[in-house]
Amino acid sequence: MAGDEGVEMAPDRRAATIKDVAAAAGVGVATVSRVLSGTGSVSPATRERVQAAARELDYRPSALGRGLKLRRTGSLGLVLPDVTDPFCAEFTAGVLDCARTLGEHVIVDVSHDDPAREAEIVERFAGQRVDGIIAVPSGDAAGWRAASAVGLPVVFAGRVLDDLPAVPAVLCDDRAGVRAAVDYLVGLGHRRPAFLGGPAPGTAVEVRERAFRDTVAELGAVLDEDLVVRARSGRDSAYAAAAGLFQRRPDVTAVLAAGHVPGEAAVLVAREFDLRVPADVSIVMVDDVPWAELCDPPLTVVSRPARELGYRACEVLRRRPATVGRTPPVVLPAELVVRGSCSPPTGMPGAPPRSSRAR
Amino acid sequence: MAGDEGVEMAPDRRAATIKDVAAAAGVGVATVSRVLSGTGSVSPATRERVQAAARELDYRPSALGRGLKLRRTGSLGLVLPDVTDPFCAEFTAGVLDCARTLGEHVIVDVSHDDPAREAEIVERFAGQRVDGIIAVPSGDAAGWRAASAVGLPVVFAGRVLDDLPAVPAVLCDDRAGVRAAVDYLVGLGHRRPAFLGGPAPGTAVEVRERAFRDTVAELGAVLDEDLVVRARSGRDSAYAAAAGLFQRRPDVTAVLAAGHVPGEAAVLVAREFDLRVPADVSIVMVDDVPWAELCDPPLTVVSRPARELGYRACEVLRRRPATVGRTPPVVLPAELVVRGSCSPPTGMPGAPPRSSRAR
DNA sequence: GGTAGGTTTGGAAACGATTCCAATCGCGAT
DNA sequence: ATCGCGATTGGAATCGTTTCCAAACCTACC
Numbered sequence: 196m197a198g199d200e201g202v203e204m205a206p207d208r209r210a211a212t213i214k215d216v217a218a219a220a221g222v223g224v225a226t227v228s229r230v231l232s233g234t235g236s237v238s239p240a241t242r243e244r245v246q247a248a249a250r251e252l253d254y255r256p257s258a259l260g261r262g263l264k265l266r267r268t269g270s271l272g273l274v275l276p277d278v279t280d281p282f283c284a285e286f287t288a289g290v291l292d293c294a295r296t297l298g299e300h301v302i303v304d305v306s307h308d309d310p311a312r313e314a315e316i317v318e319r320f321a322g323q324r325v326d327g328i329i330a331v332p333s334g335d336a337a338g339w340r341a342a343s344a345v346g347l348p349v350v351f352a353g354r355v356l357d358d359l360p361a362v363p364a365v366l367c368d369d370r371a372g373v374r375a376a377v378d379y380l381v382g383l384g385h386r387r388p389a390f391l392g393g394p395a396p397g398t399a400v401e402v403r404e405r406a407f408r409d410t411v412a413e414l415g416a417v418l419d420e421d422l423v424v425r426a427r428s429g430r431d432s433a434y435a436a437a438a439g440l441f442q443r444r445p446d447v448t449a450v451l452a453a454g455h456v457p458g459e460a461a462v463l464v465a466r467e468f469d470l471r472v473p474a475d476v477s478i479v480m481v482d483d484v485p486w487a488e489l490c491d492p493p494l495t496v497v498s499r500p501a502r503e504l505g506y507r508a509c510e511v512l513r514r515r516p517a518t519v520g521r522t523p524p525v526v527l528p529a530e531l532v533v534r535g536s537c538s539p540p541t542g543m544p545g546a547p548p549r550s551s552r553a554r
Numbered sequence: 555m556a557g558d559e560g561v562e563m564a565p566d567r568r569a570a571t572i573k574d575v576a577a578a579a580g581v582g583v584a585t586v587s588r589v590l591s592g593t594g595s596v597s598p599a600t601r602e603r604v605q606a607a608a609r610e611l612d613y614r615p616s617a618l619g620r621g622l623k624l625r626r627t628g629s630l631g632l633v634l635p636d637v638t639d640p641f642c643a644e645f646t647a648g649v650l651d652c653a654r655t656l657g658e659h660v661i662v663d664v665s666h667d668d669p670a671r672e673a674e675i676v677e678r679f680a681g682q683r684v685d686g687i688i689a690v691p692s693g694d695a696a697g698w699r700a701a702s703a704v705g706l707p708v709v710f711a712g713r714v715l716d717d718l719p720a721v722p723a724v725l726c727d728d729r730a731g732v733r734a735a736v737d738y739l740v741g742l743g744h745r746r747p748a749f750l751g752g753p754a755p756g757t758a759v760e761v762r763e764r765a766f767r768d769t770v771a772e773l774g775a776v777l778d779e780d781l782v783v784r785a786r787s788g789r790d791s792a793y794a795a796a797a798g799l800f801q802r803r804p805d806v807t808a809v810l811a812a813g814h815v816p817g818e819a820a821v822l823v824a825r826e827f828d829l830r831v832p833a834d835v836s837i838v839m840v841d842d843v844p845w846a847e848l849c850d851p852p853l854t855v856v857s858r859p860a861r862e863l864g865y866r867a868c869e870v871l872r873r874r875p876a877t878v879g880r881t882p883p884v885v886l887p888a889e890l891v892v893r894g895s896c897s898p899p900t901g902m903p904g905a906p907p908r909s910s911r912a913r
Numbered sequence: 914g915g916t917a918g919g920t921t922t923g924g925a926a927a928c929g930a931t932t933c934c935a936a937t938c939g940c941g942a943t
Numbered sequence: 944a945t946c947g948c949g950a951t952t953g954g955a956a957t958c959g960t961t962t963c964c965a966a967a968c969c970t971a972c973c
Contacts, residue, residue, distance in 0.1 A: 214930095223952065257928090262958090263618045265930085288638050301661065301662055459844070486845025573959080
């Protein structure tokens with residue numbers, strides 16, 4: 196047995212409690228608590244003895260006992276449509292960053308955009324007595340009633356639920372982002388831009404579609420209903436929608452993809468149809484993802500500050516107790532990142548030959 | 555105030571406790587507990603009354619009280635180098651999937667590959683009394699001592715720590731994956747394959763480098779020390795390493811990138827140097843990521859079953875209590891996914907013209 | 914009608930922390 | 944010598960569960 200010491204050293208012995216430390220130091224539990232939490236006054240000699248005992252016993256206060264008494268757990272819940280989605284992952288990183296500075300843990304769970312599942316998660320979080328919930332919501336308002344029962348602070352991110360206007364939110368100015376993209380496309384000379392909607396964790400798709408329609412109208416370009424298509428959810432659906440669009444209307448010169456899933460579909464389908472980007476068709480995608488820069492040509496995108504969104508959501512959650520009544524949502528800007536996937540339509544002056552590309 | 559009901563409905567009223575339910579139903583707390591947990595025998599009439607009272611009061615058992623008594627929290631900790639990394643994200647999804655079936659929550663935190671930070675996280679998890687920890691470890695063994703103090707089950711994934719051989723692990727057969735890739739490259743006729751090492755969450759980089767060296771030697775190809783380069787960490791370092799390689803040795807015909815970060819660097823640098831893939835240089839990358847398929851040409855990769863790795867890690871954690879002594883690691887296969895980024899070197903028979911590509 | 918045996922039931926003791934409150938201890942001032 | 948006051952200290956209550964254990968109750972059988 197000697198020499199076989201690893202992480203499994205002592206799987207049986209129970210962890211030391213505050214009582215053990217008190218006994219070892221020859222003081223009362225109250226004193227130990229005072230020393231370890233730094234509150235109240237303790238004589239230097241006693242403090243030293245307690246600290247030594249705690250170190251000796253490898254004492255680690257139980258968050259359970261502490262949480263029970265203090266009525267707060269020091270943990271918060273994060274509800275996401277999908278951890279695997281780059282936007283959500285980046286968002287999570289932001290939440291984690293901020294939570295760390297606050298000394299909170301983060302319990303993560305995924306809803307897969309299913310309201311029932313989201314409700315179940317909220318229910319579980321409530322049972323766990325998390326100090327608050329941050330969510331990229333998918334669901335109907337009903338699922339969030341559970342949060343109110345325990346008076347749980349909630350912050351929504353990316354999207355809001357229309358039936359719950361009172362919930363504080365951290366949003367991205369998607370409207371402005373889409374507007375900039377359409378503006379750019381129309382400015383290049385595309386009179387009939389197409390819109391490829393689809394699953395987009397982190398925003399209501401309708402917002403983008405509406406922004407698209409409004410901007411196209413405003414700029415005096417033509418809004419061709421045949422050119423705005425929507426995919427349900429999933430890669431395949433987006434691919435099918437894109438394929439349908441390109442097949443039905445071989446004359447499209449520019450498409451705005453409402454998320455990275457439809458964006459990916461657009462790139463793939465364009466290649467499938469042997470359309471050159473941007474010579475034959477220009478593509479702009481909402482959401483910056485690592486591969487956008489690796490594409491050939493690199494994709495022009497509308498970038499959302501996902502990480503910052505997460506950080507801010509967490510900050511709002513902390514400050515929430517102070518604010519009464521409804522807080523105006525925090526809105527962060529989206530940015531148009533011009534790379535190489537757009538050019539004037541064929542036949543227009545300035546259309547570049549195939550080889551030219553940004554970067 | 556009327557009509558202003560949202561999630562913030564009752565921020566003040568304290569959540570109902572088991573005592574409230576007992577009082578409302580006119581029974582003792584023990585009976586309520588029995589009804590709600592389904593254990594013991596209760597008369598149908600009583601059961602009904604208790605359930606009604608619980609529903610009425612919107613009672614939700616506190617995980618704190620329950621955890622304290624039961625000495626288990628129903629939550630497990632997940633330590634990752636980086637949530638943002640596609641491998642880690644996919645791995646997390648697998649853990650979440652499995653945890654859900656087990657009814658456990660997952661507390662996530664990121665180490666950024668910093669042993670000190672990792673140790674701190676483990677320390678915090680131990681304080682939280684998680685039921686177990688799953689980790690893609692970065693650190694030295696010292697950080698994991700804390701886990702032993704509370705007899706915390708730990709499962710390592712992707713990598714193992716040499717000093718802690720007793721910790722159960724779920725691994726991917728990286729060696730075989732790299733071997734397959736080198737085999738493929740050499741089979742195509744590349745006599746001097748290059749190796750581009752770099753940060754690769756989820757594996758020890760040395761494993762891949764060693765596997766590369768061994769395989770090259772075995773196959774009778776030539777191992778040119780000048781062609782194996784390593785990057786520290788971060789995109790920039792990988793980019794610099796790749797640029798250095800291509801600049802120093804314009805004669806490279808094939809490179810194996812040891813992860814998606816060096817892989818990205820290789821693609822970018824190749825484009826920068828106006829090298830055509832695969833005509834001028836063939837590229838294989840370890841780790842499949844969404845953009846690999848979107849590249850032009852689509853990248854040939856060694857794919858690791860990240861999601862399954864996560865699922866299995868979680869399973870192993872649950873089963874751990876049963877097993878005594880050291881468990882042999884679970885090893886999952888890596889798979890070579892041939893796409894369009896490799897071809898015989900120029901001048902070899904069968905080298906395809908520029909336009910040909912897979913899919 | 915009494916009792917054995919089973920089913921329901923509720924009180925109370927943990928679980929591990931924090932914190933109020935009263936008690937003890939010095940010690941200088943009256 | 945006694946009082947008062949501030950600094951230390953520890954006991955005990957509390958947080959919300961689960962579960963042991965004993966009491967109460969019911970039924971059926973002798």
